[in-house]
Amino acid sequence: MGGTWRTVVVGLTVAAVALAWVGTDAVQRAGQGAGEDRDVAYALIGVLGLGVLALWVVFTRLSRHFRDIGQLGGDLGALRGRGELPAGWQGRSDELGRLAGAVIDLLRRDRRAGGRGEETLAAVVAALEEPVLLLTDTGRIAALNAPASRMLGPVVAPGMDVYDLLERPELFRAIESARDAGQPVSAVLRRSDGREFPARVADLGLQAGVAIIVPLRASDVRALLPPETGVRRAARAPHLGDGEPLGTVPLVALSVATDVDGRVTGAGTVRLSGGRVFRTVSLDLTLAPGEGVPPPGARPFADAWPVIAEALRNVAVVGLDVDAALAALAGEVERSGLPPFDPPPALDLGRMASALDPALAGLDPARLAAALGVVHDEGPAGAPHALLTAEIAAAVLVRLDARGVRTLGEARALTATSADGPL
Secondary structure, X not given: OOHHHHHHHHHHHHHHHHHHHHHHHHHHXXXXXXXXHHHHHHHHHHHHHHHHHHHHHHHHHHXXXXXXXXXXXXXXXXHOOOOOOOHHHOOXXXXXXXXXXXXXXXXXXXXXXXXXXXXXXXXXXXXXXXXXXXEOOOOEXXXXXXXXXXXXXXXXXXXXXXXXXXXXXXXXXXXXXXXXXXXXEEEEEEEOOOOEEEEEEEEOOOOOXXXXXXXXXXXXXXXXXXXXXXXXXXXXXXXXXXXXXXXXXXXXXXXXEEOOOOOEEEEEEEEEEOOEEEEEEEEEEEXXXXXXXXXXXXXXXHHHHHHHHHHOOOOEEEEOOHHHHXXXXXXXXXXXXXXXXXXXXXXXXXXXXXXXXXXXXXXXXXXXXXXXXXXXXXXXXXXXXXXXXXHHHHHHHHHHHHHOXXXXXXXXXXXXXXXXXXX
16 A cells, blocks of 8 residues: 555554563563562553554554545546545544535535626627537537527527537547647538538537637638538547557547347447547447338438448447447448448446456346446537446446556456456
8 A cells, every 4th residue: 555554564563562461571570479579560461462452443443544545546536527525434533524515515615606707708709700610518509609509500500419400420439539639630521401511629628618610701611611521530540559568559448339139229429548538539329220211310220330430430439338239240240231340449347347356247237336436417419329338338448457457458457357356
């Protein structure tokens, strides 16, 4: 537990040895003496017993204290913008409780300051002549100005899902490219009516959302240009060898829903890297397997597959029972007559969690999230189902790093060992 813990243990051990030596001497005196000497020796033995009991109490309290310090450090390391510390830290009156309370207060102040910043940013957007949309980290419209409203339609308002207004594949790839480049990128986006327009897409930072700026004057918003260039992609595909640092590997949290016949009825993905969850780069699709007219709100699997395949391109996939999820997708691809699906590298969160702590084995997503200290924000209706999986993955990755598991190969080996049996 560190140098302080070792120093305390050495000091208590020396004290215990000293008490044992004095106790042995006192027992010998009691056996050899008589009268008052024997009474004094017995009294000394009683005092020594109390001393040993006191040492045991001190050792127990210090052990619990250092364990709590380690737990608080782990929870702070896994916090990474999730909002609140686990409820167990709230209301404690000791030193660690006050420290946790100070952290919670700091988070709340930061939120209030962030709220004022959002109001200022919305006021700036309203003053611009070019159409501008600000999106939340779940793909909802946070703010838009009058030119953007005229371009997209009079019914557009904050809170709407941007993917009801703009085609998902083009915007999805543009957001990913902006995040990969670390700067705004040019893109050609498509409205739901099929008309295309040029745009600049900027990632505003971790869980801060996305800005879409259309380089057209308010008087020209109807003159939407035909596409001239495609969305700029990353300069090179990422390498996903076993030696790749786990904190830099592009990851996708995957959630797949199936019916009783094993047909895929829903798919969700959320991008993450290390302990950072990028909720703007996400999918949440209701699918209709097979032929025939899909039910309301569902897309035929064959139509949706290109978007899903794009989300799983050049990444490693994480999830709970992830092998079964990938197998379900591969089976649906085959039944739909699509080109074969080559599954990407995968890491099973359940096996990684149980390798870290056997008590986490077999827990459902909600209980596993609670055990890992994940405070899940359900968000607005329509938030991606895979978001909780991504947040669990981020918490597990932080703990893997603390354990010294820092490459993709080491994580794979850990899950393989967990699958074979107890560690």
